[in-house]
Amino acid sequence: MDAIVFGATGFIGRSLVAELLGRGQRVAAAVRNDTLTPWLDSQGVDTGGLTVVTADITRPLTGLPRARDVYNTAARFAFGLGVEEARATNVTGALNVLEWAATLPELRRLVHISGYRVSNARPDYARLGAYEASKAEADLAVRARARELDVPLTIANPSTVIGPGQHIGLASLVEDLWNGRLPALPGGPDVFLPVVTIDYFSRFLAELPTSPAGQDHWVLDDTTPRLPELVAAVADHMGVRAPRRTIPVGLVRRLPRKITGADPETLSFLSTDRYPTASARALAETAGLEMPPATDALRAWADDLVATRFGAASPWLSPYGFRGRTWAVGDAHRPAHVLLHGLPMNADLWAPLSAHLSGPILAPDLPGLGRSAPTAQPMDAWLADLMRPVRTRPALVAHSLACGPALRFAVEHPGRVSTLVLIAPAFLQAPAPRLTRSALAAPMLRRMSAARLAATLGVPEGPEVASAAADLRRPGVARRVIAAMRAAFAERETSRSLLERVSVPVEIIVGSADPLAVGVDLPVTEIADAGHYPQLTHPAQVARRLGLVSDPIG
Template sequence: MDAIVFGATGFIGRSLVAELLTRGQRVAAAVRNDTLTPWLTSQGVDTGGLDVVVADITRPLSGLPEVRDVYNAAGRFAFGLGVREARATNVTGALNVLEWAAELPGLRRLVHISGYRVSASEGRPDYAGLGAYEASKFEGDLAVRARARALGVPLTIANPSTVIGPGQYIGLAALVEDLWNGRLPALPGGPDTFLPIATIDYFVRFLAEVPAAPAGEHYWVLDDSTPLLPELIGTIADHTGVRAPRRTVPAGLLRRLPRKLTGADPETLAFLSADRYPTASARAFAAGAGLEMPPAAEALRGWADELVAARFGAASPWLKPYGFSEVAGGRTWVSGERHRPDHVLLHGLPMNADLWAPLAAFLPGPVLAPDLPGLGRSAATDRPVDVWLADLLGPVRSRPTLVAHSLACGPALQFAVDHPDRISGLVLVSPAFLQAPASRLARSGLAAPMMRRISAARLARTLGVPEGAEVESAAADLRRRGVARRVVAALRTDLAGRRRSRALLDRVTVPVRIVVGSADPLVEAVGHPVVEIEGAGHYPQLTHPAQVARHLAAASAPIGG
């Protein structure tokens, strides 16, 4: 084999395996349990050159394939660890990898991944002051360097800063999660706090080039142009449409305050510093290898999209591409095809675009599914929803079928009346303005004062739908600051606009089809085809997605003309 990667199921390790395989290398992946192969397959990586081997680095290693390059990406990265637990991987494990590598007859390089705060330090690690994670990394770094010198092992140490990218949900991600959920009243640290980043794609490309360069280097791999923490958080806040804290709390004060009051893990406070790092050798190496870091602000915005899409590790995104876009003066969460969708899907209350995931699985073509302004993951805008919708669909070059649910039916009708040449037809699913408002309010439970703290299970029962990822997603958004309040306000606006929506229905000139559940029928007759799905309620796209999809397909022929 060309290389072996220890810690191959970790955030860095798995991406490194993917990079090496993509370069045509034969790679052994040392794992305890093989969750790597499914992940590589999901990323479209050819695994023909992969050999998955079982290894536990906390014990002496044997029986592994001979390789040329050894990467130790294994590490126990967590705060609140016990000393014994942290040392088992970060110290003993690192030495076990080195001892095994020293016996390889054709070893070209051992690449040990350390950390930007601990490598090349001297002295004894202070477990009491630093905490088990950082102290064990400090100790492991010292031990690996000393033992490599003693055994004559060709060693390179890579010291990455916070590595960001899809799948990274710890460290700085926790701060972003607090920002997103409105739980960050002040920033920890001072105005000069420097938390540097590096993207996962850049870092693994860097690692892949290391074995061909001379041994003995210590590379600090981080972006010197990373904004200081207040600007970094401000960049993410602006991109996601949330409010950034204006105040800072010095790390020294946080250390003195009770953790129950601050919510800050004491081990994270050591990272709140203004220190800078010796990156000259890494920058020179990268230039020689033709590697260039992406702009820090661009990387942070892309990472924020990934974090929100994955609910900070709690969910899997269902529709790509996704991210925040500027629409009608506000930040809007948009998933799917922006330019040539076959269907545009607009959700109702109290849901978000994830509502459409079961239905979209049955649709053959590309879809566009946004979160409505002020709802779900989208920030509020001071523009009317129909103006927002016109701006959202500005880049669309196809003539899609516009599919709206409940609250969204009114804005969809307005768009169809104003822009009949832009869509091929309109499908209204459970149009609220044609249904009984009192019973719908009782079913949805939107007037509940505790809506912000509603659980997914209770929300599912209230809506009469199965508990699943779509309801979990909606419940998570309702817990965000301001969303529950805006849901109630949207309901009131919707109720007040029933007559306007009814009048628009009589004016629309594109083909219209209405889909409702038998348990949630229309309360008045309309001059358009109505399909009633037996056994469904207000959310047939959740409970009967295949049937709704069939009716959309049946509608496409007359709608498309």
């Protein structure tokens, strides 16, 4: 084998395997359980050069294929670990990999992944916690044993590695920011928490075996903004409020954790220290590697964190992300269908229907709802901005409250859409329940679990409802949902009158359990046994009707 990678199912390990395979290398992936191959397949990686082997590095290693280059990316990365649990992988495991590598007659290099805060540090378990202290102990032990056995060793000391799939560490701070649970930043204004992207780090690791042995490389982006600026940039991208205050680390340590919400083990990372990156920069320059701008990388990672609900869900459509202050999924330029959700849902409402549609879609979260930030723009101006980059004449499909803005757009811009589809148009149905007129409506909505929300809406409890419930718990979203319902109720008569002016084909779809309350002289499809959300409960039937009326190519 050209290389063997231990810890190949981990965040760093799997990306390194993909990089090495992409370079045409024959790679052995040492794993406990093979979750690697499905991930590589999902990334479109050619696995022809891959051999997966079972290995437990907490025990002496035998029976593995010989390799020229050995990478140890295995680590138990978590806070709150017990000492023995952390040492089993991070210390004993690292030494077992080294002892096995020392037996390889063709060994060119052992690459050990350490850390930018732990290299040559004293393993103080009481002060640092089990994870960081065990990594510091491993760093010292691997260096010493490699000298004894004359093993050609290179150590990589990465900072916080970010990218799709990284949901711990700095991700916890971003999650608190997203959910309005970060009133102040721990640390001072000069805290430096550097990052490096997983793609860059994987390419860097692949270059190490050809570099001189015996080197340490601190791999991080020196241009990473200081922590308050970093958080402000991410907050601005996500459309949430950044904390304006900082709290000294010493004070955070003294306060109860239930007040600060800070894990004591993370506090040692809040430092103003800078790091010796000259050797890593020199190697990168020789290899032609270039880091992406730190702020751009952080924004792209924030998109992934929000799309995956910080590791709790899988995105149902790509591309996705914040476009300006609007969260959207799909094709912003050539969609066949533009899908506007109703309340109290978000764009995930369309996931079941999209599986039945041909052609690309564009599905945003309405402004101030779901994951989109609020805006001072009127809804009609927001929709015009959304449609401005569109180069097709898509079917404009709207649900419930969104039917009003969609209708107004079709009246004002008939040449921009091929068809207007109104699903359960609120302005033609019975008024919303009294809940929307109650002063307690927003607090009640915010406290709803996914199960209770599903029961209230009369739909099955599924990922779409769980997604909506998660958004409703974010600051201000439930209040804006209720405000939008009240505004739509006030516009009912105006919206009805516009039906006489629309010049594009119009199709209305309702569920038999939620019929129109007002008669209209337009085609109406009633779906049996469906309620207010037929695209969620009966997506195939809705898709068949859309196939009859849409003309996506303009």
